[in-house]
Amino acid sequence: MVPNAAPYGLVADAAIVVEAGVVAWVGKQADLPAAYADAPQHSMGGRLVSPALIDCHTHLVHGGHRAREFEMRLNGESYAAIARAGGGIISTVSATRGASEAELLASALLRVDALIAEGVGAVEIKSGYGLDRATELKMLRVARAVALARDVTVRTSFLGAHAVPKGADGDEYLDDICIPTLRAAHAEGLVDAVDGFCEGIAFSPAQIARLFDVAGELGLPVKLHAEQLSHLGGAALAARYGALSADHVEYCTTDDARALAASGTVAVLLPGAFYTLRETQMPPVAAFRSQGVAMALATDWNPGSSPLGSLLLVVNMGCTLFGLTPEEALAGVTRVAARALGLADRGQIAPGLRADLAVWDVAEPAELAYRIGTNSLHKRIYGGVL
The missing domain is CATH 2.30.40.10 (Urease, subunit C, domain 1)
Structure with missing residues (x-):
């Protein structure tokens, strides 16, 4: 490779x-x-x-499941509508807050074992299902514990800016909960990178920029869920901050591709979420190729939009759904995935x-x-x- x-x-x-x-x-x-x-x-x-394969975008630590929402989507409800009604990320927050560290670790190990069985040697694990200090830190501790319990490299991403808690103001949440929790997690050595969800149902580019400024102050690299459901300017923001990766990126433009290429930011394609949500807007693979944007693939394993536990299936989906070549797809779960995690040694x-x-x-x-x-x-x- x-x-x-x-x-x-x-x-x-x-x-x-x-x-x-x-x-x-x-x-x-x-x-x-x-x-x-x-x-x-x-x-x-x-x-x-x-x-060895590398899964560079996962949410392996979480409580509960969202099979009922799967049924709701099949009956016509949109992902955004379910989220606004208190489902989506917020429903998993409740289950994760209620689970002990031991319970979260036991379920996470089942998931990571499935990836290891497919040749995975490194995996990224995000927080983001706590949205409070105690649970976000709990999730990151569990992610660190995964690496102690199994022969696998784990890179952690702080995703406190995953959703705005129900009834809260986004800016107040960032100031009172998210950013102080990031500082606490960094002080405990629990964070390898900082992530956020830049979307209309989550956080604006201006809000994410405030979080990324703190990440820079702490010397932490950044990555971003960007342009998944709409074009909000997340990819350009990620490029401006020299992010390791911009993930999902279905609504990226050619201008975004130029910016990502100039910054060296990897575009992480997540066909599992595209498939599960039955989206029709595909990431601009041709623009990424023409502009020289490196493309990774990952499972995005999470309980809502991508309950997908096979990186080998993702390799196939990257080809059949998004039009990658088999060589691009294999690079996307090895060489480019390593780059998306800042792992220069594999x-x-x-x-x-x-x-x-x-x-x-x-x-x-x-x-x-x-x-x-x-x-x-x-x-x-x-x-x-x-």
Whole structure:
């Protein structure tokens, strides 16, 4: 998955040398340097080896479910209308506030185990279902605990600006709850990035900018749910702040694509939410390509708009729904996903990078995008450990 190599950077009859959990050399087995000739060897049986997959946008820590809202949407209610009526994010807030840390961890581990079983080696987990200090901090502590309980890298995102609590004023909530909680979470070492939901049913660009100013003061990178349901200016805002990523981005324009490219911000495409909400506005993949915007894919695993627990299915959906090539889709859950999380040490198989690998029972990489509902993982290698 090294950029600008042959398709996929594929190397036939390859060998990978791993030392202390890091790739030391990779190339054709016939070219193996003499210094490694006597090293212990482990045959992968001619299988395809890729970087371990990376899910760069999830909400794995939450209480409850929203199956009833799924029924409501199928009966004609819109996502925005359900949210305004007290459903949506707010209903999950109630369930998450009522769950203990142990309960939240147990359910989160079930979800992360499903991702690990598909070759995932790193995952992002957001807060955002608390909307109060105690619950937001609880969610972030649980996210940190996931990484202690499983062999997986977890990057946390503070998403206190996910929704305005029922009956509250957005600006007052930011000043009295969200920003003070961010400062507290940062002081506890619980935050790797700051996220927000920039949308008519959530927060305006001006409000998100105030939050991002505090993130900058704390030295934290930012990312943003942007242009999912309408064009509000979130993508331009993300670009202005040099965000790691702008996510959803269905309503992005060509001007937005230029701004994202100039800032190096990744566009994270989330076909699970597009599919579940039965949206028709697709992200402007052609504009992203033409402007040189890197595109990642992720599950957006959450209880409402994307109850999707398969990153392999997302790879297929990125191709079938959004028109990505299989190579773009695989890059979107490896190399580009790593960039969307600021993880410079993985996402490719290259010397000096962490040896997080996935071994697949497939003949060629396109099979990972082609197959639907099939898990072809033979083995996941995390930090060089077989």
